[in-house]
Amino acid sequence: MAIPYEVLAVLDARFAVVLPHLDERQRRLYLASEAEALGHGWISAVARLAGVSESTVTRGREELAGGAEALGRVRRPGGGRKPAAERDPGLVAARSSC
Template sequence: MYSSLVEGHMRELYASLSEKDRRRYAAVEAEKLGHGGVKYIADLFGCHEDTIRRGQQDVERLPDDEAAGRVRVKGGDEVLLALQSSVWSPPWKRSSSSTRPARR
């Protein structure tokens, strides 16, 4: 549907975007093409058709998008922050043997 030169530029742009923006860009490109656009764009970008469908849902909610400034789900960094905290330690490094499950 597009020339190989344009497809190359589209792939380069797609690769430079965040995960959320990739979904949305793919969704808009698929919408421009109409019937068969989702499959064509999924093949072009090497992504799953469901990713494009999720991007279509994202685009429909754009004015009311509560995640407008975020790339990932809210709270996704809590585990990372806990791991970096000097107070928290993983269960296998805790000194108390009572926290360990019994071996069978």
């Protein structure tokens, strides 16, 4: 099967932008989803472009097919903005008096 150069170029560009920001499991699932979207025979091409083994992509496909659990919380507990009422306790009192 001849793989069109344009498809390989697009995948290579996507991988270069996205993969450095993903952890191991996210990378495996993302690569598997790309291989699935492209259809039969793309596992080896995706693996070669991403610089991973074919078994990594295959394992990702198995996880996706098996209904892998969601990745869960990304931020550590306490991350993000604090509620306005917590930053300024006077806000709650001002609202109650309205």
